[in-house]
Amino acid sequence: MSDMNGKTIVITGASSGIGEATAAKFADEGANVVLAARRKERLEELQHSLQDKPGKVEIKQTDVTSKDEVHELIQFTVDTFGGVDVLFNNAGLMPLSFMEKGKVDEWEKMVDVNIKGVLYGIHAVLPHMQEQNSGHIITTSSIAGHEIMPSGAVYCGTKFAARVIMEGLGKELAGTDIRTTSISPGVVDTELTETITDEDVLEMFEKNFGKGKMTPLDSKDIAEAVYYTVQQPKNVDVNEIIVRPNNQG
Numbered sequence: 001m002s003d004m005n006g007k008t009i010v011i012t013g014a015s016s017g018i019g020e021a022t023a024a025k026f027a028d029e030g031a032n033v034v035l036a037a038r039r040k041e042r043l044e045e046l047q048h049s050l051q052d053k054p055g056k057v058e059i060k061q062t063d064v065t066s067k068d069e070v071h072e073l074i075q076f077t078v079d080t081f082g083g084v085d086v087l088f089n090n091a092g093l094m095p096l097s098f099m100e101k102g103k104v105d106e107w108e109k110m111v112d113v114n115i116k117g118v119l120y121g122i123h124a125v126l127p128h129m130q131e132q133n134s135g136h137i138i139t140t141s142s143i144a145g146h147e148i149m150p151s152g153a154v155y156c157g158t159k160f161a162a163r164v165i166m167e168g169l170g171k172e173l174a175g176t177d178i179r180t181t182s183i184s185p186g187v188v189d190t191e192l193t194e195t196i197t198d199e200d201v202l203e204m205f206e207k208n209f210g211k212g213k214m215t216p217l218d219s220k221d222i223a224e225a226v227y228y229t230v231q232q233p234k235n236v237d238v239n240e241i242i243v244r245p246n247n248q249g
């Protein structure tokens, strides 16, 4: 029997990509899974597709830019399943643009989702984990949280911030049974690039990553990495993990 049997994971950004694949993995392993994102119909479709899995799957429509909604998500999970064993802070967006284009609205959205959304998740779940004296908080950072690329000044800034926040949290929680992990994916085949509006970035992407130039990872590859970190013995805390395609430089 899987160690996740009967354990509970909350996943933000569960309506597509990495979050969706991670939900399927944990439901397969018998975990109770709470799916969170804004697109309710996508969450309902996913819940339906997972109905025969060993784990129970619930949905809670959540915008992670709302502190109240994130708190409601965690409270819903505690009320439904009695606690939260894992929070996967995964919601994110990446409208890359060159700074001279001045796309301030997009900068603000990235700060709101990629940084403040992560902080709200930590704020909401930490008291519950401290009360139960166990838990695991995982955040999706990025290769962009380690390296900066042109057009990524703000996105990389948010992903560096997410990683640093997780490292700080991990240091504060050392010696407790609450673990922390940052996952940094390389290029993964998801909907993430759909928010890019800067034509010059799209052209640059086509040149660097277009057909045949690189084989992106599948979201399932990242789901496996998330599962690996959770499966470690209690005394092992995998704080950082980088997973990228083997032909990504």
Ligand code: NJP
Residues within 6 Å of the ligand: 012, 013, 014, 015, 016, 017, 018, 019, 036, 037, 038, 039, 040, 042, 062, 063, 064, 065, 090, 091, 092, 093, 094, 113, 140, 141, 142, 143, 144, 184, 185, 186, 187, 188, 189, 190, 191, 192, 193
């Ligand atoms: O992308 P995508 P990924 N409130 O677009 C949700 C990081 N990453 O799976 O609200 C709540 O399929 C959105 O849901 P919805 C990346 O930065 C990726 O690749 O319904 N949720 C959707 O479920 C991100 O942190 C790559 O629109 C919100 C999800 O976020 C994470 O991986 C590389 C929301 C995005 O799913 C998952 O992204 C890398 C909000 N306000 C890091 N706004 C990569 N794909 O190559 C968005 O290094 N979401």
